[in-house]
Amino acid sequence: MITLALDASTYRGSVAIIRDGIVSREAEVAMKGVEVEQLMPAVEQSLLAEGLSVGDLDRLVCGEGPGSFTSLRIAGSIAKGLAFGAGTPLFAVSSLALVVAGRPGSSGRFLVALDAMRGESYVALVSVAADGEVTVRPGLRLLAGAELQAAAEAEEATLVGPAHGELWSAHARGVARLERSIERSGPVSLASWEPHYGRLSEAQVKWESAHGRPLAEA
Amino acid sequence: MRVLGIETSCDETSASVVEGSGETTALRSLVILSQDVHTIFGGVVPEIASRAHLTAIVPVTERALRDAGLALAEIDAIAVTNAPGLVGALLVGVSFAKSLAYSAGKPLIGVHHMEGHLFATALEQEDAVPPYVALLVSGGHTLLLDVEAWGRYRLLGSTRDDAAGEAFDKSAKLLGLPYPGGPHLEQLAATGDPKRFRFTRPMLRRDQQPGDADYYDLSFSGLKTAVLNAVRATGDALDDEARAAIARGFQDSLIETLVEKTARAVRARGRTRVVLGGGVSGNRTLVDAMRTRMAALGATVHAPSSRLATDNAAMIARAGLFRLERGERSTAGLNAFATQPIPGLVAE
16 A cells, blocks of 8 residues: 655645555655745655656545645645546545654644644644554644643643644654544545635635625525 | 646636647637635635635546546646736646646646737637737736737736726726626616716827837726716716716726727737737727727737636647747746746847
8 A cells, every 4th residue: 555645734845655554755845935836846756766656656645734724725736636637546634633643652642733823723632542543533623822731631631733843743754643544534525625724714704704694605 | 739728826717628739729628617706705815716726626627628528648738827816826726737747647837827818819710820919908917018929029018006907896896886897887888978977098198109108008096096086076966877977987998098008009010910818808898999999000809709808728728838839848846926927028
């Protein structure tokens, strides 16, 4: 089973090639402030270095967010183009789970927090079993910065995330430790899948607040 | 050569297949998915547009291939708009096209959206080819160019503030018309008294000489302000008749300016053809006025059909085909840019 995984939920994008659960190649790129887009070249270079073509891949896995809207879309668009072009199934995975799964470590419970701006953070509870398998509790929460530590204590979890150092950033290599839950969730539809952005656009928030109903009903 | 074009620069997700070589090209398919949601906001919301592109891109591309009766393997290359436009929106098309080209083992070419507009009319009218004077008028751009040859363009003039389409939409809003207001304003103007409101023709004076900085340039923000002032001055008397008269005054001023600047270009460059492009070229009053004026100069006017006038992937595939035939290729690092000069611009 050969998997190509990519994530760009933050301004650091990552690519990993995983062979039967073992990461055989990984790369990291900047997603912001670059003249030349770097994520697609990293995909090509990783495959080339592994002697693979897209047709050799059994599946693609893309970090679904939450996170930076534009970066998430770049990764999502690349993933869709590869999947559509090669007829390879595409799977999605929580980028918050990749924060824990991408970092080798001991078992336990982690409350992963990612800056959602406006003083808030996206939060998810991620558990690492004794055998190393990572699972994420369904449901994404948005918490104020001041509530994070108390929420972690209530869950008997360690509070982690990019704010706790670069090692706590989402990385595509984490897909290797999430394979069973990815397999269970099944592939996504290329025609309807989109990232979990975490927030609506500002314009939509204002409109819905002014009109007292969802935009979808307009 | 068969080129799959992809366009996501604003609020239309579009894919198309164009086949041919040199000047002989044929449109095999064209799918344009317009995002109606923006009418609610009275303008394009970039984040909403970008999100919609990502969900639409695969179905739209799939449909364009199906309509063309082709499998992806039967396509020879992929062309994608990478500038100018809304960066977040462009990045969806660019990122998708790059990975699609890579996975299908096809060459990729990034295309300048405005160069695409120069090629649009040639897909329908075989004599809409260089040399010609081009007037590209849309919601985001107003450019007057001399197209000496494909890939060789002389920028004569452009707007210094609002684009022509933007002026239409903003004035329409002032008149209480729905977004996008251009077609509504044209319809309203048709019934308006042409003498009741006469607005100054912006940047158009008889004493201007070739070489003057404003000889070809355009400006529409003052005209929009004139509409605002007329609406305010009319006050409670702003009935349907007054609104129609203001619309007429606005449109007459804008069209006369565009037509006269284009006439100057035709005379100065000695051209016998004028090619229009962009959403505003769907304005029949503009096209008719342009035809009448150019006939007096011995020039013909070529306007695209409405689906090729607005943003579409067919023109991107066609311009891409031209660039590919010249041996040009883009790399996996192709990026999106909000602004960028048209490639092939020559200095005065």
